[in-house]
Amino acid sequence: MNEEAKRAAARLGEWAAALDTADVPRPVLDRLSLVLLDTFGVTALGAALDEQAALRSAWNAPDGPAPLIGAGRSVTVDAAAWLNAMALVSLELDEGNKYAKGHPAAHGFPAVLALASELDATGPDTAAALLAAYEVASRFGQATSLRPGAHPHGSWGVAGAAAGCARLLRLGPEATAAAIDAGAGLPVAGHFSSATDGNPVRDAWMGASNLSGLVAARMAAAGLARNTGTAGGSLGDLLGGFDAAGLTGGLGERWDVTRGYFKRHASCSFTHPAADAVLPLRAGLDPSRISRILVETHALGAGLGSPEWDNRLSAMFSTPFVVATALLDGEVGPRASDAARLGDPALRDLARRVRLVAAGDLTARLPAERAARVTIELDDGTSLTREQPNPVGDADHEPLTEPDVIRMLKAWLPGRAALVDRAAAVARELPAMARVGGALRGLADDTAEKEPS
Secondary structure (H helix, E strand, O other): OOHHHHHHHHHHHHHHHHOOHHHOOHHHHHHHHHHHHHHHHHHHHHHOOHHHHHHHHHHOOOEEEEEEOOOOEEEOHHHHHHHHHHHHHOOOOOOEEOOOOEOHHHHHHHHHHHHHHHHOOOHHHHHHHHHHHHHHHHHHHHHEEEOOOEOOOOOOOHHHHHHHHHHHOOOOHHHHHHHHHHHHOOOOOOEOHHHHOOOOHHHHHHHHHHHHHHHHHHHHHOOOOOOOOOHHHHHHHHOEEEOHHHOOOOOOOOOHHHHOEOOOOOOOHHHHHHHHHHHHHOOOOOHHHEEEEEEEEOHHHOOOOOOOOOOHHHHHOOHHHHHHHHHHHOOOOOOOOOHHHHOOHHHHHHHOOEEEEEOHHHHOOOOOOOOEEEEEEEOOOOEEEEEEOOOOEEOOEOEOOHHHHHHHHHHHOOOOHHHHHHHHHHHHHHHHOOOOHHHHHOOOOOHHHOOOO
């Protein structure tokens, strides 16, 4: 038994069980609404992919109370938690947090929203549950040091999903702590190579996180969960290292949900600073004159240097793909990784001129900065260099506002502006709603309101 992890889980259980949005600062609730809007819109965007439609068909889930956002129907809670989570992460556009080293919202929001739909929970309870999911997941992410090669999806964030679902079920402090500890004992041990190799099992890890969070909360509600400090063994001994001392720091004072980032490129966040750096350099630049592109990055992003890809996922985890796409297209949008675009000979040729290396000075600036330095060398011997300290969209560097997020979502979802506007309204109003079930189910189907394309 890990006593320190047990005590920390007990403290988290006390905090999450008592969390009341009436005590939460207004700017925190505003940021939660913006993260929620991003979650709704990006889930709908992912749900529109052919592969996600095929998965829903193969799943054949029965009708139920929980919406498949943007996909036209409502299904059982468990199916919605899994399928919405996979859709949310399928285009690498979901909100993240550099301090947590991953995606706290994606680990638990789909489960909390599905359960809230079934319970027809109040807005304050749902908002409190979402905050509990984010804050607990983020702290577990910071406390966990995964072994080299491990991917963060589906591991440390399960505890957050469990905390959010437990808060929504109105479990007491001890039961909530037991749910959090059970969630910490249900991690996925996924290898990062699954992402770079283009294996969609990486997306399924987020589905597993959300469903496991539901399971942990239900076990606690049934009295079958115990707080034994299991995180010290599961996340620590087995998956890397775990420092429980950081789990309870700043509860109710430091809100990690305000410190995250939104993504404007459909790719791994480690590739974003390089894309942001090259975009200002492309004006008047003839790609045929580029002899070499050197991308210097931090140690976390140094493994994304393959100039070859064979599907959407492997492309989104290739810095050469992202840099070449940004230079040729002026953006790295969700259509950049469509099959037809991936095979473009000009794109592949330019990507093969990109070299990615780790730079010690950039690594030393982690975690506050996730920087990249790009040097474009031309055929006449001249060069262009630009450094980007953090991606555009980071809360610490060119943060995105609600109008920015709405503008991006409408550009990515042509013909579905009504859905984006409705998602924005639900996200904004949810913390004060009397009941949320109907409003959330209203995000499933926008066919009646589709605009002409």
